Amino acid sequence: MLNYIFRRLLIVLPSLLGISIVLFTVLALAPGDPFEELATNPNVPAEVRMLLRQQFGLDDPVWQRYLRWLTSMLRGDWGFSFQSRVNVDQLILQRLPTTIVVIGLSQLLAILIALPVGVLAAVKPYSWFDRIASTLAFIGFSLPTFFTGIVFILFFSIYLGWFPFVYRSDISSTGWQFFWDHFKQSIMPITVLGLAQAASMMRYVRSSVLDVVRLDYVTTARSKGLNERAVITKHVVRNALIPVVTLVALQMPAVFGGAIVTEQIFRVPGIGSLLIDAILRNDTPVIMAVTFVLSCLVIFFNLLADIIYGWLDPRISYG
Amino acid sequence: MADDLIVDPDIAPQRVADSGMLGPGPEPQLGKAIASISPWQEAWRRFKRHRLAYWSLWVLGFMVLAVLLGPLFYKVGINEVDFQSRLAGPSLKHPMGTDDLGRDILARVLYGGRISLAVGMAAMLMAISVGVLIGAVAGMARGWVDAVLMWVTDLFLSLPQLPLLLLLIFLFREPLKQAFGLELGIFILIVTVIGGFRWMPVARLVRAQFFSLREKEFVEAARALGASTPRQVVRHILPNSLGPVIVAATIDVAAAIIAESTLSFLGLGFPPDIPTWGRILYDGRDYMDLAVHWAMFPGLAIFLTVLTINFIGDGLRDALDPRRVL
Numbered sequence: 001m002l003n004y005i006f007r008r009l010l011i012v013l014p015s016l017l018g019i020s021i022v023l024f025t026v027l028a029l030a031p032g033d034p035f036e037e038l039a040t041n042p043n044v045p046a047e048v049r050m051l052l053r054q055q056f057g058l059d060d061p062v063w064q065r066y067l068r069w070l071t072s073m074l075r076g077d078w079g080f081s082f083q084s085r086v087n088v089d090q091l092i093l094q095r096l097p098t099t100i101v102v103i104g105l106s107q108l109l110a111i112l113i114a115l116p117v118g119v120l121a122a123v124k125p126y127s128w129f130d131r132i133a134s135t136l137a138f139i140g141f142s143l144p145t146f147f148t149g150i151v152f153i154l155f156f157s158i159y160l161g162w163f164p165f166v167y168r169s170d171i172s173s174t175g176w177q178f179f180w181d182h183f184k185q186s187i188m189p190i191t192v193l194g195l196a197q198a199a200s201m202m203r204y205v206r207s208s209v210l211d212v213v214r215l216d217y218v219t220t221a222r223s224k225g226l227n228e229r230a231v232i233t234k235h236v237v238r239n240a241l242i243p244v245v246t247l248v249a250l251q252m253p254a255v256f257g258g259a260i261v262t263e264q265i266f267r268v269p270g271i272g273s274l275l276i277d278a279i280l281r282n283d284t285p286v287i288m289a290v291t292f293v294l295s296c297l298v299i300f301f302n303l304l305a306d307i308i309y310g311w312l313d314p315r316i317s318y319g
Numbered sequence: 320m321a322d323d324l325i326v327d328p329d330i331a332p333q334r335v336a337d338s339g340m341l342g343p344g345p346e347p348q349l350g351k352a353i354a355s356i357s358p359w360q361e362a363w364r365r366f367k368r369h370r371l372a373y374w375s376l377w378v379l380g381f382m383v384l385a386v387l388l389g390p391l392f393y394k395v396g397i398n399e400v401d402f403q404s405r406l407a408g409p410s411l412k413h414p415m416g417t418d419d420l421g422r423d424i425l426a427r428v429l430y431g432g433r434i435s436l437a438v439g440m441a442a443m444l445m446a447i448s449v450g451v452l453i454g455a456v457a458g459m460a461r462g463w464v465d466a467v468l469m470w471v472t473d474l475f476l477s478l479p480q481l482p483l484l485l486l487l488i489f490l491f492r493e494p495l496k497q498a499f500g501l502e503l504g505i506f507i508l509i510v511t512v513i514g515g516f517r518w519m520p521v522a523r524l525v526r527a528q529f530f531s532l533r534e535k536e537f538v539e540a541a542r543a544l545g546a547s548t549p550r551q552v553v554r555h556i557l558p559n560s561l562g563p564v565i566v567a568a569t570i571d572v573a574a575a576i577i578a579e580s581t582l583s584f585l586g587l588g589f590p591p592d593i594p595t596w597g598r599i600l601y602d603g604r605d606y607m608d609l610a611v612h613w614a615m616f617p618g619l620a621i622f623l624t625v626l627t628i629n630f631i632g633d634g635l636r637d638a639l640d641p642r643r644v645l
Contacts, residue, residue, distance in 0.1 A: 014470075139626060150614055257480055295478065
């Protein structure tokens with residue numbers, strides 16, 4: 001198993017390098033000069049500008065600049081936020097846990113909805129339950145998260161008044177009340193993100209179970225006299241989940257996209273709203289770092305999916 | 320043929336399009352008159368069986384017509400300010416109500432629809448062209464070219480798209496604005512960036528299709544007759560691999576519309592004075608307690624468009640896959 005994980009890690013390295021090259025290329029191709037302001041400032045003589053450029057190595061060959069950028073990115077030396085006047089890594093570490101919690105819980109919610117619904121729909125294909133579930137799933141993934149978010153706010157916050165519609169990080173209550181307040185304000189972002197995920201996940205589960213349920217070994221299990229419940233849970237679902245894991249991992253970039261939007265709607269102080277704020281305020285170091293961190297997270301989740309895949313599918317040798 | 324081992328008969332939808340003069344003619348069937356139904360008529364017949372897709376086509380068609388021709392009949396300017404009726408709900412005078420400046424929301428939604436649909440179509444064309452090109456090159460070249468192209472494809476699939484979209488728009492907005500003017504510059508940027516992140520599934524599809532089709536007998540026959548590689552690709556392989564590409568293209572339009580609306584909603588799409596659907600929604604969300612209609616109508620427009628396009632895609636999947644018996 002360790003060997004398998006190690007080999008997966010080796011495969012991850014090139015994609016990490018690839019992503020860093022893409023990011024650096026974007027940055028290098030982008031017009032605009034970090035010292036543009038100095039160029040238009042009459043108080044800064046041209047020689048000083050040239051010296052500064054030399055000092056920061058802006059005129060070095062591209063590969064040298066890339067290597068320097070990459071090493072500092074990997075060392076966690078991400079620079080200094082123009083706006084907040086703190087180090088970028090500190091800023092990201094503050095915001096990251098919220099995002100991870102929101103994404104994690106919404107994925108959990110999506111699995112809790114999609115798995116039973118998808119399996120039930122596939123066990124009796126084209127039944128009423130299947131039709132309704134499939135249509136709802138279709139509607140679910142045609143609804144953009146920003147629209148569902150707004151409808152949720154309208155209905156649950158404004159009309160019913162159940163939940164607060166702005167996420168607050170400065171809750172003054174303590175003890176159980178503190179957890180309850182946090183939970184209450186997290187319900188809507190998590191549900192919005194979770195439902196969007198559940199919709200596409202349910203379709204994967206359904207089609208994957210449909211593929212497996214017709215196989216001979218399932219018939220064998222039934223003819224052994226196992227009850228239907230055991231056949232489905234022990235024999236069908238485990239095998240059906242293998243392709244679903246890969247598909248869910250491929251969805252991860254979209255999940256992060258959804259998280260950015262959701263955080264923005266509900267004003268959740270996560271890494272996504274940090275990104276939007278940084279873009280609106282031209283805070284380049286923060287933008288670069290957040291994009292880099294999100295890329296790394298996507299790769300990490302792909303790696304995780306690979307490992308789960310290996311655990312679920314005994315045909316994959318750990319060799 | 321040893322090469323036949325590679326062929327996966329399940330992947331290849333044959334006879335999706337007319338495969339030219341070498342394609343098999345209509346096969347005579349027992350007990351039926353030999354009627355020559357073209358593959359496209361056959362596909363249309365199958366498509367109509369999918370009720371939801373069929374009705375979606377009508378709804379979408381109506382919406383496209385309304386967006387294109389609506390402003391000809393509904394002559395209210397998108398920037399006509401009417402302070403008498405600010406934040407007014409739907410009425411005869413303003414069927415979708417007004418915003419905080421008293422501008423008519425129906426007129427703005429109609430205008431925004433043009434942009435949304437144009438972005439969707441253009442980004443789809445971009446994604447499909449890049450995807451078909453890369454998939455075709457990888458599928459024909461094989462070897463290391465294929466390996467490199469697929470590595471790039473996998474890399475793009477694992478990029479976090481929305482953050483990169485935002486980053487690219489942040490970095491390139493100003494220069495493009497200066498080069499092509501405000502609206503066109505942003506349009507080109509958004510279409511390129513959205514299209515540039517959606518070609519990967521198409522490339523994979525096309526590559527798989529090419530792998531199986533290039534070993535088929537009719538392509539081999541063309542090769543034996545001395546058809547050059549470009550001719551084999553353009554005349555024989557490509558038309559037969561179009562089915563799944565058309566389905567992917569349909570879904571891509573929906574995805575591009577969502578992507579554009581998301582950008583506008585985050586305040587990073589078209590400039591504020593151009594009312595796209597996402598932008599109207601973004602402006603309207605601050606007034607949700609006073610004027611629900613402001614955010615709801617553009618939201619519903621996005622939802623309906625995306626839903627109908629997705630249903631049509633689903634119907635096309637049924638229609639263009641000849642192995643399915645409906």
